[in-house]
Amino acid sequence: MNLRIFDSVDDLLHAAARTLQQRVEGGARTIAISGGSTPKPLYEQLGRSDAMRAMPITWVVVDERYVPIDDPQSNAGMIQATLFAGGIPAGQRFLRFQTELGDPARTAAEFEREWKAAGIAGLDVVLLGMGDDGHTASLFPGTDALAVEDRIATAVHVARLDSWRVTLTRPVLRAAGLRMVLAAGEKKGPVLEQVRAGADLPIAAVTRGVETWWFVDRAAASNAA
């Protein structure tokens, strides 16, 4: 496991920003980014970077909660308010899940259509989070979405949350050039330890055996059960 442990969340986010910038300088052009709370300041920082704004990047949302884009729960809404606070730069594209279609399966199919129409061959980098239950993207333990192999994106009903999500699928996330997992806070400790011990969790199904850099703060690393 390629684990980098940082003293603070701030240090972790700065390191993640540096890695992303280096990858872009090295030619990465298609980058998938997650929602959740951890990466928000990172997106704010990237959104203020003239160097990043000048690059011809296609940004892709990793997964989405099935809510309107102006709902505080919306991942695309959060990304628009942070990474694209200054608007989407002229040379960049933003591929998101259109929850306004009102039908999760249609939204996933439309996302896949747009992905193909944009000529996306695969992801260069994908930024992932990890839930306390071991989910990543919207691939939750025990859901059918984990077994989807023949699509770019899928809808998934998450019983635990009693809600629909849409998400990139496991093979797409595994095929990316690099996975960066950001995990901060003591609540992530036990699940991080389980992953390190070989537990069969969604985050492991997406990262095991493929190049993955873990960006973890001391709180998550030292409170492992």
Ligand code: 6PG
């Ligand atoms: C989402 C996600 C999800 C997230 C993790 C970690 O929409 O919720 O994309 O997979 O990355 O739940 O979230 P935190 O950063 O809030 O801990």
